[in-house]
Amino acid sequence: MSESTAVRVLPHAELCPEGLAFEAKRGRKLVDELLAQGIAIEHACEKVGACATCHVHLREGGQHVKPADDEEEDQLDEAWGVDAQSRLACCVRVTGPSLVVELPRYTKNLARER
Numbered sequence: 245m246s247e248s249t250a251v252r253v254l255p256h257a258e259l260c261p262e263g264l265a266f267e268a269k270r271g272r273k274l275v276d277e278l279l280a281q282g283i284a285i286e287h288a289c290e291k292v293g294a295c296a297t298c299h300v301h302l303r304e305g306g307q308h309v310k311p312a313d314d315e316e317e318d319q320l321d322e323a324w325g326v327d328a329q330s331r332l333a334c335c336v337r338v339t340g341p342s343l344v345v346e347l348p349r350y351t352k353n354l355a356r357e358r
Contacts (some may be wrong), residue, residue: 268338291334300349309338
């Protein structure tokens, strides 16, 4: 079994205009892998699942990650643009053969400032 997961980030106008593909180390938090690749995803609570600013959509491969617990679900209630594939990047441990990640247009912080 490979020790890495192929991650593809869909294009995002500000954070990743061209999109990005990279190999992520399995078992690490998705937020840490995104930050390591230079994607400046917000993480206002310092990656402890208490703020919803690192909200992402797992468009493919989400079935391979551990489901959200009640605390994560409660935080997602506060995120912008939540759908059935929404997760907090600080709560997702990278696993499976591949993940396709979409970054939301707005974060909880930016939506409040507008």
